[in-house]
Every structure is written in structure tokens, then in C-alpha cells.
Amino acid sequence: MTSTTYEERLWLFAQGKRLRRFRGLLRAPRDTYCDACGSSLPSHLFGLRDLEGKRDYFVGANCMSRLSQMLVLERPFVRADIVAAYALARNIPEKLRLPHQPDLNDAEHPCCIHGRNGYGEARA
């Protein structure tokens, strides 16, 4: 038993922040973790920029979905490159770059532009 529930951890994470989403998502990053719940095995990472603390956070799909439902995410999207922001936030050297991220700049990607809650799996 942990002292905080998953929901509580998300609330604590969102507390005092003004979060906006990055467009796109990171696929299967290696050796990573979710900034919101601490999970070390997120298969996708979504970017969140805190306009208050001027920091970028990266959270797994479950957490992004919950945060959306909690209505703590602001509009519009962050106008920044999620891959570059991730590399900066997590201190990833240039040579350890993430694998190619095919959908990042795909303007047709439905969940990034028109998604009602901004959450969805990419469609092939």
C-alpha cells in the first residue's frame, strides 16, 4: 500500500501548474518514466508544458487521459517540438536521440488537431 492513490498523485502533479499539451507524442522512449505517476514503463509519452513553472513534463497515455478528464489542461497546444523539449527536459545527449518519430509533424494526425479531449491513438 502506498500513502497516495493514483488519483491523488495526479492531483498533486497538476497542483499549482498551468499545463498545456504538446502536439504529437513520443513513441516507446527507452529508459523513461512518467512525470505524473512515476511509472517507469510508459509505452507512449505525451508532453505537457507548465506555463507557471516554465518546465516541461512527460506523462504516459493513462495519465494524459486522466488529466484530460480532470480538466486541468489548458488550450491551445504548445507550439514547440516535443522531441526537442523531451531531450532538453530529460537531459538526453544528441547522440542518444530517440528513434524516428513518424507522426510528430503530421498535420493530419486526428487526435492532435481536432481531438475533442486531445487524447487518442494514432491511426494507421
Ligand SMILES: [Zn+2]
Ligand atoms: Zn503516469
